[in-house]
Amino acid sequence: VGQQVQESFSVTSIDGTPATVTVTITGTNDAAVIAGDVAQTAAETNAPLTLNGTLTSTDVDNADNSFTAATIVRDNGTFTLAADGQWTFVASSAFNELNVGQQVQESFEV
Numbered sequence: 001v002g003q004q005v006q007e008s009f010s011v012t013s014i015d016g017t018p019a020t021v022t023v024t025i026t027g028t029n030d031a032a033v034i035a036g037d038v039a040q041t042a043a044e045t046n047a048p049l050t051l052n053g054t055l056t057s058t059d060v061d062n063a064d065n066s067f068t069a070a071t072i073v074r075d076n077g078t079f080t081l082a083a084d085g086q087w088t089f090v091a092s093s094a095f096n097e098l099n100v101g102q103q104v105q106e107s108f109e110v
Contacts, residue, residue: 003027004064032059036085044098049077049091055110056085071107097100 008022039051045099058064065085072079077091 005038027084030060032057032062037087039090044095046096047094049094050088050089052086052088054085055081055087067110071109074106076106081108081110 002026004026006022006024008020010018010020012018020037026044033050034055034057036056038049038055040053040091042049042051055067056065056068067083067085070079070081075092077089079087081087089106098104
C-alpha cells in the first residue's frame, strides 16, 4: 500500500523539441476475497450446538489464507477464528425454546 513505481520516457516532437513523459503508479489496498464455509445452518438439539468450518482468503497484497485470530462472545454463543481460517461457533444453549418456523441468526465480520 502506498508503494510507487515510476517510468520515464524521452520523446521528441516533429520540430525536434525534446521532452520527458513520466508515469507514476501508486499502489492501493486491494481487498481480500474471502470464501469457504461462510454460512452454516443447524437445527435445534437437546445439547448446545457446535458448528465449525474453514474460511479461505485470496489477497494480492498479503499472504493468502491469513486471518487475525479472534474470539467474539455474544448472547447466543462464542465464535472463534484461528489465524489459518479454521472457525468454531459454540452456542450458549440448545435453542429448544424455538417454535416451528422461529430461528436465531448470528453474523460475525472477519
